[in-house]
Amino acid sequence: MLVPLTNDPRDYAWGSTTLLAELEGREPSGRPESEVWFGDHPADPAETPDGRTLDAWLAAEGEVTGAPAHLPYLLKLLAAASPLSIQAHPSKQQAEAGFAREEAAAIARDAADRTYRDANHKPELIVALSEEFRALAGLRDLDSSRRLVRGLGAAARPLAERLEGADASLAAVIGWVLSEEAVDDVREIIGAAAAGGSDEFAAELHLVRAMDEQFPGDPGIVVALLMNLVTLRAGEGLFVPAGVLHAYLSGLGVELMAASDNVLRGGLTPKHIDVAELLTVLDATPGAQPIVRGREVGPGVVRFDVPVADFALERVRVEAGREATLAVGGASIVLATAGAVTVTGASSGTAVSLAPGAAVFVTPDETSLRVVGEGELFIAAPGTDAAPEPSDDSVLI
Template identity: 30%
Template sequence: MGADAIQTNGHDQAKLTGGEEIQRLRCFVKNYEWGKLGPDSLVARLQEANLGGKVDAAVPHAEFWMGTHESGPSHVGFGSGQNEGSDNNKCMVTLKSWVLDNPDSLGSGVVGKWGCDLPFLFKVLSVTKALSIQAHPNKALAEKLHREEPLLYRDNNHKPEIALAVTPFQALCGFVSLKELKEVITNVPEITELVGSKAAGQIFKVNEHDEDVRVKSVVRLIFTQLMSASSSETKQVVSRMKIRLISETKHRELSDKEKLVLKLEEQYTGDIGVISAFFFNYVKLNPGEALYLDANEPHAYISGDCVECMAASDNVVRAGLTPKHRDVQTLCSMLTYKLGYPEILKGFPLTPYVTRYLPPFDEFEVDHCDLPRGKSTVFPAVPGPSVYLVIEGEGKLQTGSTQLLVSQGDVLFVPAHNEIHVTGESDVMKLYRAGVSSRFFQTL
């Protein structure tokens, strides 16, 4: 190590030649009931490493937040204490406060577009029980919802997002094709029970050659009728569907979707989300594959661990598979009703060890780095901020004459205009970087 190197073991900062500092972040964890328990939860393992101390194995650990959003702000520490009860807590400021005091860390282009704040929110999710059937509003709707119901919709921003599988990851996403939807209406009689034969029959009056707007209007009609069914009738119909499917296992193999629906029924008995799952694509991601979700697209994560990045928002409109507030009318009115299987991103290589995922949104991109022992790679300097997360292994991070030792659970805020060299010092070091989309800077 050079004379200016800092070997850190907690929340020390690395002094950079440009006067800015790499900041080690202490991050926020959400304990939603759908999260994984104990050591099975990647979020729990990251929390232990990031904050110190043991987590309660009986408590679900669902989301690990990295960013400036007020619903789960990251903090910058000044000192070497790591434990929850250490005096280091007296020296903590939020990352947002630090950024406000150091606007140059964001770069002029980011400040000019989004102000003095991080435009993206970075997360890790550990899912063992299905999340709600939901969608995120576009900017105009987010502003309207926040203005009218600020306690439910906490900010006025849109929330496009990407989910990158760390382990095998399952989700429902977007409406199935018209052909599949006709098969669903034919083979799932309980849907017709809830929406009525007149509404259900409309699907057979349209085909792939019809105008897109006509097809979407029919899908919207049927889906809205379904999601608006009364609670008592829904419980009875879902129960009958469960009995039918279990009975049919005696003489045929159920489809993957039917097996999923039975699993959802165990988790959310009598919920309308159970039967509406038939309307959505059942997506299974392998590690390294990603799913991106634009505004107004329905989805529900089912199981697995993922890295997630999104515009800095916490706005969610829910309508099923949840004990939380449901806004069925808003959800059904906001959806695009686009049909067909979603695009799966596999990323593209930047170096032999770094893969980039670049969804069509200005606010963010995600890089994934798998680095074997003794191998090195470079993250070029960019004109915006980055957040680096180590989820496995350990290594060395260098910028200029400064080096930091990093390991699982370390989260680093790297200001704009810093080239980062990373070297692996374990069998494999797994690192993720979130930053503002490189496409955004090309337009400046």
């Protein structure tokens, strides 16, 4: 069975006023449009043609179609015009423990100071649709961060000293940056970075100046100085596992994540920041940019390999005059991002036409999809541990 899905854009302040409208070929609303959710997450479930939300539809129809009571993932379109908060997400074990602890403390699940709103982890994958998608992701290697900070001069000496030595701990440094003790030093460091110049770190210092205009004096700006600045090209992905600091900065992308609301923030936000808990979940290991480039599994079909069982993502490009027959595994969502395509379920024979920004839920009793037209779509499904191995059906014919 194929079930079309719709949802209204969310209007977070960091959202773009143009990117989603341009994708969908409509006039801008005049408001920030940040995300469109295609899933059954109770905070904003998608709607089906009969007026039911997808979570209600799954509860009523899941047993008949073999669909689960709840999807293990949430698929989104994300359009950022300015930085999201710096954040990290807990592991499954950490989420279960934190959720139980806050439940026992009788903290309301919608309370502003609640951290664990469910017992799930939240690994994320975003694939760029715009020509550039900018983000901060992971902690930069120590030698590079030391060069950057030393170049800021005497004002940044308190930070530089904490980064020195073989036993320097980035977790301890971030804890200090976010502490009350560091408020005056942080202000001086931001001022030095905003006024500074560097051939090697010109983009990072330009970002500091932009952040300081939007979040003046925010300690997250200094945390950002220690993070990898990533620029994705269209079609490239960024995978963020548990504990890794990240912040999306600008651009349009398809985002797929485990279904969870657990966020530990580290700056660039007026929302609650629990520094102690952030440091508990933080993976402070410095490393390279966590970019994921798709692996071709068939003509026009690219899979983004990530080490989680909650979700899997494929991008499919269909050429005019050809059709694609695609194997599907488990409860899937197909989202169109370019052109015009028609998707037909092999088992039901139901056909749904998709324009950019439109999506359809595919029940597990559909074994394959036939796609005709010309365009691009993304298929979200349960992860590789739960889905069948790719078959020879996943090719263009």
